[in-house]
Amino acid sequence: MLTVVIETKDDEEGLARTLASLVPGAVEGVVREVIVCDVGSTDQTHYVAEHAGCNYVAGGAADGIAKARGEWLLLLEPGARLLEGWADSVIAHAARMTMPARFSRSRASRQPFLSRAFSRPTALAEGLVITRRQATALCKSAKTAEAIARGLATKRLDGEIVVAPTGKA
Structure with a gap:
């Protein structure tokens, strides 16, 4: 049902945290495949993906989306962690909607008002659940996961x- 696409560069630790949070979805049969799209890492990202059983693609998210087999895609930043119950909300959404969706931030990820007012979160901060057809159409004009997620209703x-910790370039 769901293909997870994670675009990464030099973030092996964040990738490991994200992959660990996907295990309940894999056990329930919601996650069918995970594609790690690596845009030039010099660390051990490749080995983390390999040992976790992910499909590894040397290229951007558009390359991973082209290889995806699931009808629905979940785009995540490395370091983001999904909390208990995430799979049920994705299943419910996929059963009744076709529009893209994002997760709600956990209380631990909510920033104070002034921090929110003066910072610009990434478009993938809350993940993105989108149909493969919609993502493929967006890949024609946007090649990175961030660009695909930007500006969508x-x-x-x-x-x-x-959300993934900030501060990585």
Whole structure:
């Protein structure tokens, strides 16, 4: 049902945290495949993906989306962690909607008002659940996961996410 696409560069630790949070979805049969799209890492990202059983693609998210087999895609940043119950919210969304969706931030990820007012979160901070058809169409003009997720009207899912730590370039 769901293909997870994670675009990464030099973030082996964040990738490991994200992959660990996907295990419940894989056990329930929601996650069918995980594609790690590596845009030039010099660390051990390749080995983390390999040991976790992910498909590894040397290229951007557009390359990973082209190889995806799931009808629905979940785009995540390395370091983001999905919390318990995320798979149920994705299943419910996929059963009744076709529009893209994002997860709700967990309480641990919510920033104070002034921090929110003066910072610009990434478009993938809350992940993105989107149909493969929609993502493929967006790949014609946007090649990175961030560019694909930017500016989309989305629905808010009940499932929660702990956003990836900021500060990586």
